[in-house]
Amino acid sequence: MLTVQAYAKINLALDVLYKRPDGYHEVAMIMQAVNLADTVTLTSQTGDITLNVNILGLPGDASNLAYRAAALLQEYAEPGQGVHIELDKQIPLAAGLAGGSADAAAVLKGLNELWGLDLSLDELGKLAAKLGSDVPFCLYNGTKLATGRGELLAPLPALPACYVVLAKPAIEVPTAWVYRQFKVEQAGRRPDIAAMSKYLAEGNLAGVAANVANVLESVTIPAYPEIARIKDHMLAYGAMAALMSGSGPTVFGIVGCRDQAEAIAGRLRDEGVPEVFVAETV
Structure with a gap:
């Protein structure tokens, strides 16, 4: 049995450049891992992949990225090798925090060790890119420049130590819809990468x-x-910056000290924001 932490991500900068011939969008992003995490527990078994999740209604079949990651690695394993995956979800769903991608990356990393496959991190990265645009970043974590559709990564110096307040309103935003609606000429302020x-x-x-x-x-x-509204309130309560992560709806605030981060989080909870967390960078 092996347990792996699956860390959430935020986007310090996210620019969409153009729509590519393959249907994806060319992006330039600065991505940062934070220690809000799902816990992924892997237990070897014979034959099948099975998956149990602590959230009612979240699928445990091949539509789950964690399951698909295991199926992808199964091609490299001994015949008959299976795994039971236990997902303890703490990262909010459909939040712009790459929770599903983080779980998939944790499965790739964990099974590579559990099954003794000896694949390098770069080899795992190529497999991760087959699963989704955010999965490669979630495999490496840290602070990265992501280009292409998000799968091409270059290391950046670490974000200076700080705290991150994460606030997700009771909204679900379909990522595909956001990208379909995006128009470069209406983008407003563009990131200066x-x-x-x-x-x-x-x-x-x-x-x-x-x-x-x-x-x-x-x-x-x-x-x-x-x-x-959440962005405005975070700034009013003393955050150094506030920004939507990914396609939303989670807003993150950058804060210099824990006491202030906890105070901001408390005020947002008091206002009725249903999911609020204080995290540190990874």
């Missing part, structure tokens, strides 16, 4: 905070104004 990279290299948290930007807010916020 070069400036953000420079501030990361300098260890300048204030510079990073001043440059967070996500063009998908131009689609999601007009449809779901609650996201803008």
Whole structure:
């Protein structure tokens, strides 16, 4: 048996450049792992892949990315090798935090060890790209520049130590819908990836905070104004920056100290935001 933590991600910067011939969008993103995590427990068994999830209604079949990750690695394992996957979900669903992708990456990493496959991290990364655009990042974690459809990763200096308040309103935002609605000419403020990279290299948290930007807010916020309200309140309560993660609806705030992060989280809970967490960077 092996237990692996599956870390959530936020997007410090997210730019959509154009629609590619293959139907995906070309993106440029700065992604950051945070320690809000699902726990993935893997137990070897003979034959089948089985999956149990602690959330009622979340599928435990081949439509689940964690199951698909195990099936992909099964091709490299001894004949008859199976696994039981236990998912303890703590990352909110459909939140823009890559919870499903994180679970898939944890299964790839864990089964590579449990089954003794000896695949390198880069070999696992190629398999991860087959599962989804965020899965490769969730395999490596840390702070990365992601390009292509999100699967091409380059390391960046770590985000200076800070706390992240995560607040998810009672909204589900379909990622595919957001990308279908996105129009480059209506994107508003675009991320300055070069400036953000420079501030990361300098260890300048204030510079990073001043440059967070996500063009998908131009689609999601007009449809779901609650996201803008949470952003405004985070800033009013003292966050250095507040931004929607991914296609939403989760908003994250960058905060310098734990006490202030906990205070902001408490005020958001008091206002009725149903899922609020305080996390640190990974």
